[in-house]
Amino acid sequence: MASEKPTRRGFLEIILGGGTLATLGAIFYPIIRYIIPPAGGEAKLSQLKLQFTRADIEAEPKKAKYFKYGRELGIIYLTEQGELMALAATCTHLDCTVQHRPDLGIIWCSCHNGRYDMTGKNISGPPPRPLEPFIVKQDGDVIFVSREEA
Amino acid sequence: METETKDRQPTLSDRTYGWVNERFKLDALVEYMSGKVVPVHGHSAFYYMGGISLFLFIVQVITGILLLMYYRPGADSAYESVRFIVSEVEFGWLIRSIHSWSANLMILAVFLHMFTVYFTYAYRKPRELTWLTGIGLLGLALLFGFSGYLLPWNELAFFATRVGTGMAGAIPVFGKDILIVMRGGEEVTGATIGRFFGLHVAILPGLFTVLLAAHLIFIQRQGISEPLDWHALPESDKKHQKFFPSFLLRDLLVWLIVLNVIAVLAVLFPDGIGVVHWPLGVKADPFAPPPAVIRPEWYFMFAFQALKMLPAHILFIEGELFGILVFTVGGVVWTLVPFLDRGRAGDRSRYFMAFGWLVLAFIIVMTVVGYVVE
Numbered sequence: 001m002a003s004e005k006p007t008r009r010g011f012l013e014i015i016l017g018g019g020t021l022a023t024l025g026a027i028f029y030p031i032i033r034y035i036i037p038p039a040g041g042e043a044k045l046s047q048l049k050l051q052f053t054r055a056d057i058e059a060e061p062k063k064a065k066y067f068k069y070g071r072e073l074g075i076i077y078l079t080e081q082g083e084l085m086a087l088a089a090t091c092t093h094l095d096c097t098v099q100h101r102p103d104l105g106i107i108w109c110s111c112h113n114g115r116y117d118m119t120g121k122n123i124s125g126p127p128p129r130p131l132e133p134f135i136v137k138q139d140g141d142v143i144f145v146s147r148e149e150a
Numbered sequence: 151m152e153t154e155t156k157d158r159q160p161t162l163s164d165r166t167y168g169w170v171n172e173r174f175k176l177d178a179l180v181e182y183m184s185g186k187v188v189p190v191h192g193h194s195a196f197y198y199m200g201g202i203s204l205f206l207f208i209v210q211v212i213t214g215i216l217l218l219m220y221y222r223p224g225a226d227s228a229y230e231s232v233r234f235i236v237s238e239v240e241f242g243w244l245i246r247s248i249h250s251w252s253a254n255l256m257i258l259a260v261f262l263h264m265f266t267v268y269f270t271y272a273y274r275k276p277r278e279l280t281w282l283t284g285i286g287l288l289g290l291a292l293l294f295g296f297s298g299y300l301l302p303w304n305e306l307a308f309f310a311t312r313v314g315t316g317m318a319g320a321i322p323v324f325g326k327d328i329l330i331v332m333r334g335g336e337e338v339t340g341a342t343i344g345r346f347f348g349l350h351v352a353i354l355p356g357l358f359t360v361l362l363a364a365h366l367i368f369i370q371r372q373g374i375s376e377p378l379d380w381h382a383l384p385e386s387d388k389k390h391q392k393f394f395p396s397f398l399l400r401d402l403l404v405w406l407i408v409l410n411v412i413a414v415l416a417v418l419f420p421d422g423i424g425v426v427h428w429p430l431g432v433k434a435d436p437f438a439p440p441p442a443v444i445r446p447e448w449y450f451m452f453a454f455q456a457l458k459m460l461p462a463h464i465l466f467i468e469g470e471l472f473g474i475l476v477f478t479v480g481g482v483v484w485t486l487v488p489f490l491d492r493g494r495a496g497d498r499s500r501y502f503m504a505f506g507w508l509v510l511a512f513i514i515v516m517t518v519v520g521y522v523v524e
Contacts, residue, residue: 030240031245033240034216034240038238
């Protein structure tokens with residue numbers, strides 16, 4: 001039925017449809033670009049100097065303190081052997097914040113009873129992956145944390 | 151091939167309509183709506199002013215929601231977040247510019263809408279409540295403008311708000327209390343931002359939506375007002391066009407043109423132009439002296455200028471108080487005009503026309519004087 005010959009109606013439909021699409025594009029393109037948040041101004045960290053000392057961590061009842069590494073939350077804690085270790089503090093299951101349980105000798109997520117060993121390896125409960133470790137260096141009283149260079 | 155299937159079985163849209171119709175009786179509504187007509191005459195262009203105001207309000211809602219994504223109220227964050235929007239967020243400058251342009255154009259459209267309604271006697275019976283809700287919407291639009299102006303927490307906003315809320319303090323007896331409630335304290339501070347923010351993004355939109363719904367339902371229920379001289383015309387001489395789709399399509403075309411006008415203005419003049427401008431400028435500093443020229447928004451200029459020109463004392467009361475009293479009386483008369491103008495349909499009433507022109511002339515003259523006289 002449809003003839004191959006271009007018709008006035010067909011031409012108008014293309015102009016109208018194209019115009020409508022172009023208008024919607026011109027409206028929604030800036031809106032979508034606007035909604036996407038700009039990347040944060042924080043530079044990539046190579047190393048972070050903590051604002052507290054080993055003594056401050058020892059004074060904590062749970063023998064642990066939290067720190068911000070860029071936009072990431074980290075936890076630094078004292079093991080039974082008296083060693084300082086640091087891990088990403090965001091549970092790999094559903095993004096709760098993990099805590100140090102010196103009484104159990106584990107890193108524990110209270111939201112769904114997720115358990116990690118002291119090196120951050122997931123050992124029981126729902127967490128699918130281990131917690132990423134930080135490298136901890138001490139220079140006298142000052143503690144530095146950093147990520148392993150790729 | 152397409153026509154063949156159409157004859158045999160209903161299309162998807164037919165079936166969707168059928169599904170909804172079966173449950174909500176759409177047919178009755180469609181029949182009612184299809185009977186709606188719009189008068190066609192020399193001043194038909196006036197009928198678009200309300201629609202333009204509505205469209206600009208929709209633009210305000212959409213751009214307002216977008217600005218809310220990054221705006222943070224508070225003395226320590228408001229200015230910084232607006233600066234972030236216009237300098238860091240992609241197209242943030244455009245969204246803020248459209249919000250500001252559309253706000254100003256909306257006030258202008260609302261004023262034009264109101265005066266065209268007034269001068270064509272469209273407020274008369276049976277449209278008294280449409281007029282009243284319209285006046286309410288105008289008041290809310292002005293409050294939107296006043297409260298939104300403070301939110302960037304820049305120098306201009308700070309001093310304009312101080313002067314504006316200070317005027318409320320001149321009201322007798324309750325003035326001081328009103329001022330403290332408006333400012334959230336004795337002075338314009340971060341607490342004021344919190345109040346104005348809540349007003350601007352929650353209370354006013356809520357009230358506005360309710361009044362707007364009533365306004366639109368009244369119009370749909372009563373139909374569009376006919377011009378005065380149509381009352382003497384025989385039915386056969388009256389020209390109409392259907393609301394659906396003829397008028398609606400024209401309305402949409404006007405909206406598209408308005409959107410393009412806003413887009414051009416926002417891109418060419420992102421900070422506004424002339425006396426209608428909103429540069430972000432420097433952050434508000436309560437301890438700094440005000441800038442040399444401190445002016446209200448153009449739509450408050452006539453009131454600002456009139457109050458400024460009054461002598462310190464008139465008869466036995468303060469000049470400013472006298473001015474506020476006159477404005478209050480004028481506003482009450484203007485609001486109640488459908489009830490005061492007892493002229494019958496088809497009759498002109500000289501007094502109310504004279505009053506209308508007087509008000510319009512007063513607003514225009516005072517606005518011009520406000521900008522010309524330093």
